[in-house]
Amino acid sequence: MVAKEQLIKDLEGMFGVQKVLKSELERYTYTYDSSFVSQQTEYFPDVVVCLESTEEVSKLMKYAWDNEVPVTPRGAGSGQTGGSVAIKGGIVLDISGWNEIVEIDDINMQAVVRPGIVHASLNQALSPFNLFFPPDPGSSAMATVGGMVANNASGLRAVKYGATFQYILGLEVVQPNGDIIKTGGMKSKALKSVSGLDLTRIYCGSEGTLGIITEIRLKVLPKPQARGIMLALFDKLEDSALTVLDVFKAGIIPSGIEILDDGGIRCANMYKPELNIPEVEAAIFFEINGTKAGVESEGEQVKAIAEKRARSVEWATDADRMAKLWQGRAVIGAASARTVPGKTRIFAGEDVCFPISKVPEALRTIKNISKKYDIPVVIYGHIGDGNMHTAPIMDPLIPDEVQRTHKVAEEIHRLALELGGSTTGEHGVGFARTSYMEEEHGKALDVMWAIKQAIDPKGIMNPGKIWKLGRE
Amino acid sequence: MQSTYKMDFTEELKKCVKCGTCRAHCPLFVELKGEPGSPRGRLALIKRLHDGKIKPSQELADIVYTCLLCKTCTVNCPSGVISDEIILAARDSLNQSMDQSVIKKALLKGFLTRPALLHSCMSMASLYQKTGMHNVLTKSKLFELLPDKLNAVTKIMPDVTKKPARSRIPVVTPAKGEKKFKVAYFLGCATNHIYPDVPVAGVEVLSQNGCEVITVEGVKCCGMPHMAYGEVDTAKEMAKQNMDILLKEDYDAVISDCASCSSTFKETYLHIFDEGSKEYEQAKQLADKTWDISDFLVTKTGIKPGTKEQKVKVTYHDPCHLKRAQNIFKEPREVLKNTPGVEFVEMKDADRCCGSAGSFAVMHHDLSMKVLDKKIENAQKVDPDYLATSCPTCTMQLSYGLKKAGSQAKVVHPVQILAETYK
Numbered sequence A: 001m002v003a004k005e006q007l008i009k010d011l012e013g014m015f016g017v018q019k020v021l022k023s024e025l026e027r028y029t030y031t032y033d034s035s036f037v038s039q040q041t042e043y044f045p046d047v048v049v050c051l052e053s054t055e056e057v058s059k060l061m062k063y064a065w066d067n068e069v070p071v072t073p074r075g076a077g078s079g080q081t082g083g084s085v086a087i088k089g090g091i092v093l094d095i096s097g098w099n100e101i102v103e104i105d106d107i108n109m110q111a112v113v114r115p116g117i118v119h120a121s122l123n124q125a126l127s128p129f130n131l132f133f134p135p136d137p138g139s140s141a142m143a144t145v146g147g148m149v150a151n152n153a154s155g156l157r158a159v160k161y162g163a164t165f166q167y168i169l170g171l172e173v174v175q176p177n178g179d180i181i182k183t184g185g186m187k188s189k190a191l192k193s194v195s196g197l198d199l200t201r202i203y204c205g206s207e208g209t210l211g212i213i214t215e216i217r218l219k220v221l222p223k224p225q226a227r228g229i230m231l232a233l234f235d236k237l238e239d240s241a242l243t244v245l246d247v248f249k250a251g252i253i254p255s256g257i258e259i260l261d262d263g264g265i266r267c268a269n270m271y272k273p274e275l276n277i278p279e280v281e282a283a284i285f286f287e288i289n290g291t292k293a294g295v296e297s298e299g300e301q302v303k304a305i306a307e308k309r310a311r312s313v314e315w316a317t318d319a320d321r322m323a324k325l326w327q328g329r330a331v332i333g334a335a336s337a338r339t340v341p342g343k344t345r346i347f348a349g350e351d352v353c354f355p356i357s358k359v360p361e362a363l364r365t366i367k368n369i370s371k372k373y374d375i376p377v378v379i380y381g382h383i384g385d386g387n388m389h390t391a392p393i394m395d396p397l398i399p400d401e402v403q404r405t406h407k408v409a410e411e412i413h414r415l416a417l418e419l420g421g422s423t424t425g426e427h428g429v430g431f432a433r434t435s436y437m438e439e440e441h442g443k444a445l446d447v448m449w450a451i452k453q454a455i456d457p458k459g460i461m462n463p464g465k466i467w468k469l470g471r472e
Numbered sequence B: 001m002q003s004t005y006k007m008d009f010t011e012e013l014k015k016c017v018k019c020g021t022c023r024a025h026c027p028l029f030v031e032l033k034g035e036p037g038s039p040r041g042r043l044a045l046i047k048r049l050h051d052g053k054i055k056p057s058q059e060l061a062d063i064v065y066t067c068l069l070c071k072t073c074t075v076n077c078p079s080g081v082i083s084d085e086i087i088l089a090a091r092d093s094l095n096q097s098m099d100q101s102v103i104k105k106a107l108l109k110g111f112l113t114r115p116a117l118l119h120s121c122m123s124m125a126s127l128y129q130k131t132g133m134h135n136v137l138t139k140s141k142l143f144e145l146l147p148d149k150l151n152a153v154t155k156i157m158p159d160v161t162k163k164p165a166r167s168r169i170p171v172v173t174p175a176k177g178e179k180k181f182k183v184a185y186f187l188g189c190a191t192n193h194i195y196p197d198v199p200v201a202g203v204e205v206l207s208q209n210g211c212e213v214i215t216v217e218g219v220k221c222c223g224m225p226h227m228a229y230g231e232v233d234t235a236k237e238m239a240k241q242n243m244d245i246l247l248k249e250d251y252d253a254v255i256s257d258c259a260s261c262s263s264t265f266k267e268t269y270l271h272i273f274d275e276g277s278k279e280y281e282q283a284k285q286l287a288d289k290t291w292d293i294s295d296f297l298v299t300k301t302g303i304k305p306g307t308k309e310q311k312v313k314v315t316y317h318d319p320c321h322l323k324r325a326q327n328i329f330k331e332p333r334e335v336l337k338n339t340p341g342v343e344f345v346e347m348k349d350a351d352r353c354c355g356s357a358g359s360f361a362v363m364h365h366d367l368s369m370k371v372l373d374k375k376i377e378n379a380q381k382v383d384p385d386y387l388a389t390s391c392p393t394c395t396m397q398l399s400y401g402l403k404k405a406g407s408q409a410k411v412v413h414p415v416q417i418l419a420e421t422y423k
C-alpha cells in the first residue's frame, strides 16, 4: 500500500483539495456511525474523499485497485453496525453529498436516483406524483438510499411492503477495479426482468463489500387512498403476540404492526404525556391502509380479533388522533434515551428477528436477560415480521455497565439463533456481528466468500465487514 | 474543559448516541456536506476536546464557529441533546484557552459595549455604501479589523442614516385610553440604531393598547453577540447592569421587539450565573417578566387596531430565537391577521433559518448567502408586499436577499404594519 502522505497527495491531485479531508479532526468524524462498537474504538481512515460522479468514483477505484488501498463507502453514517467505518484504514468515500434525483417517471412508476439522496427527501419529491418508495426505516430523515440498498434496509411497514431489495430494478455499480457495470433493469424501463443471474440482488445487502453503488433505479408505488390506526393494550405480553398471529390467520395483512413493551409505554408517556397510555405489559399498534372501504372493513375485523384478548382497543381514522398514536410509537427509539436520568440508550444488539411463532417466547426471554444483567432493555419494533428492537439503557461511562450491556447484546443474538431466527433483520452485519456469521450460515458463508473473492480478489472493498478481518 | 457558561459537558455530551438525525435538519450541513459540517460532527469533536484527546486549535475553532446557533438540531434531537448550548459553552471554553483573534476581541469588546462607537460605525458604513469611498472607511477602526470581510459588511449593512430610536421616543409614553400596564421597553442595539422605526412603532402600538411605556435608559446590549463569540465574561457584566436597571422599578413587563434580546433575557442569563447567587435570582425574575412584543399584545393586552386599512399582502419569517427558543410563532401571525386590510399568506419553510445569525453573515459570507437564497426563493413564491419578521439581524439579511433578487418587497416588524393603522 502506498504511504499515507503520497496517498493524500495523489487524491488531491486527482480530485482537488476541496474534496479531500485529511486533518485529524476531519478524519475523526468518520470513525463512528450510530453503533456503540464504533464509538468504543477509534478506526481512523487515512483520508476521506467526497465524490459526486460515476467518473470520479471509477477513477478513485482504479487508483485504489492499482495501489491496493482499502475503500469504505459511506452514506449518512446512520448504520448501526460500524459498516461505514474504515477498520483497516485507507480511504473513506463519503458519497452522501451526491443526492440528485435523476428522473421520476410517474407513468412507469419508477425513479432513478444517485446514492446520496436521503430517503425522506425522495418521498417528498415523489409525493406530488401521488407515489411513494415503500421501505421506511426509522432513520428515514437521514439515511441515504445508497446506504439503504447496501444494507437492504426495511422498516415499519415491511410486514406489508417488504424490504429495499423488492424495489430495486437495477443498479449502476463501480467495481473494485474501477469498471462500471449496470445490473438488471438499470438500462431498461421494464418492471420485470429475469435475464441472467440476478446481480442486483447480490449487491443489495452487500454492505459496500463488493463495489460502489452509484445509481439506482427504483420501483415506486401509488400512495394508498386511506389509512386507519388501532391501539390495543394487553395485560400479558404473550397475548399481544398471539393476537398478531390471529390477524394473519384471518387473512389480513396490516401495513404496520408495532409493539411497545411496558418500558416502551413508559417512554412514550414521558416524552408525550398527552398520550397517557396505561402501563400494561404490551401495546400493539396496527396500521391498515388501502381503499376507504377496505380500511373500514379490515379495521373492524382486526378490532374484533384484538378484543378477544386485549384489555382495551381504540380504532382511529381521524387524522389528528392517528398522528398522535403513530407518534407514540415513532418516538420510542429516541425517547428511550431519556427514561433514566444520567443514562442513555445505545445501539447494540438492536434488530434481531424471530420466527413470528416464537415471538411470545422471545419477548419473555429478553425480559429475563435484562433482569439477569440488571440492564433495563426497552423492547419495541416490528412484531408483524418478528423483527424486534431491544434498546439497552445504560451509562457508557461506567465500564462495568458497558461489560454487562455487551453480555445482554450477546445473549439476545444467541437467543435469535437458538429460536431459528436471524441476528439481524434489517441493520446488517458490519463489523459488529461478524462473530455470528459462521453459526448463522455454516457452509453458505463460504459461498458468500467465493463471490466476494471473485468480484474483489484484492480485498480492497470495505474489509472486515460481513467477514472478519483476516479471513483472506 | 472549563466554561463560564454553565454546562455539564460530560452529561450533556453523553446523550448524543450519534444517530445522525441532526444531519437532516441543520441548514448549514445541507450546504457544507461532509460529516465535519454536521452538528453530530461538531459535538463529536467537542467531546474529544472535553476528553482531553485533542487540543484547542484554529481548525477546531473554525468548526465550532461554523454554526448558526439556530437550534434546529436541538429541537429535533430525539435524545434531547442541547447542541446549540453546548456550542456556546465550547466557544467560551475555547476563548479561555486560546489566543483571541483580533477581530473578535475588537468587534465585540470595544464595539457593542460602546453605543456611540457603534452608531458612528454604522453611519460610516452607510456613507460607504452611498459614496463608495473605500479609503475613508478602510481607515476607520472597524474595517481595519475586518479587512477581508469588508465587502461582506458593506453589502449587508443597511442604510443607517436615521436617528436612533432613543432620540425619537420619549422616556415615558403614556397609555392612550385606560392604562392597563406599565411596561419597560428594552431598546436593543440593532433596532435602536439600524431599524429605529421598529421601536417607534412598538411603543406606539403598546400605548394604543393600554400600556404606559418606559424606554428605560442606561441599558446595555443584551450580551447575545458576545456569548455567540464565547465572551461570556463580558456578557455577564452587561447582564448585571441590564438586570439592575430593568428590575429596579416594578414594571408589569419588560418588552422587547428583538427575538434575540428576549430569548437572551428569558433563557441565556440563567445559564451564566451560579444557581443560588443574587444574579441568578435576578435572572429568574427578569426571565419571568420578559415578553416578546407580539406575544404581549396577543396574550396580555389584546389588540385594538386602528381604522386605517393597509391593503397589503404579508408573509412571515420565524426568527430562530423566537420560534425555537421561545416557542412563539402563532402570536406574530395573530398580530398580522388582526391588522385591518392585511392579507396574510404563509410561505414554505417559514421557520427555516435565514442564515444571518448576527455576524455569521459577515464572518461566513458565502455560506450564509447559500442559506439565504433558499429563504428568498420561498418568500418570492408567495409574492408579498411585506416580508414580516421579529428580529433585526433577520431583517438585515432578508432585506439584502430581497434586494439582490430584484424584489420590491420590504422587510418589516409586524408591529410596524399595525402601527400604520393608527395614523
Ligand SMILES: Cc1cc2nc3c(=O)[nH]c(=O)nc-3n(C[C@H](O)[C@H](O)[C@H](O)COP(=O)(O)OP(=O)(O)OC[C@H]3O[C@@H](n4cnc5c(N)ncnc54)[C@H](O)[C@@H]3O)c2cc1C
Pocket (backbone or CB within 6 Å): A033, A034, A072, A073, A074, A075, A076, A077, A078, A079, A080, A082, A083, A084, A095, A115, A136, A137, A138, A139, A142, A143, A144, A145, A146, A147, A148, A149, A150, A151, A152, A153, A154, A155, A156, A207, A208, A209, A211, A212, A213, A214, A333, A426, A427, A430, A462, A465, B018, B019, B020
Ligand atoms: C435511529 C435509527 C433508526 C433506524 N431505523 C432503521 C430501520 O427501521 N430499518 C433499517 O433497516 N435500518 C434502520 N437504521 C439503520 C440505518 O439507518 C440503515 O442501515 C440505513 O440503510 C443506513 O444508511 P446510511 O446512508 O446511513 O448508510 P451508512 O451507515 O453510511 O452505511 C451503511 C453501509 O452501506 C455501505 N454503503 C453506503 N453507501 C454505499 C454506496 N453508495 N455503495 C456501496 N455501499 C454503500 C457502507 O459501506 C455501510 O456498510 C436506523 C438507524 C438509526 C440511527
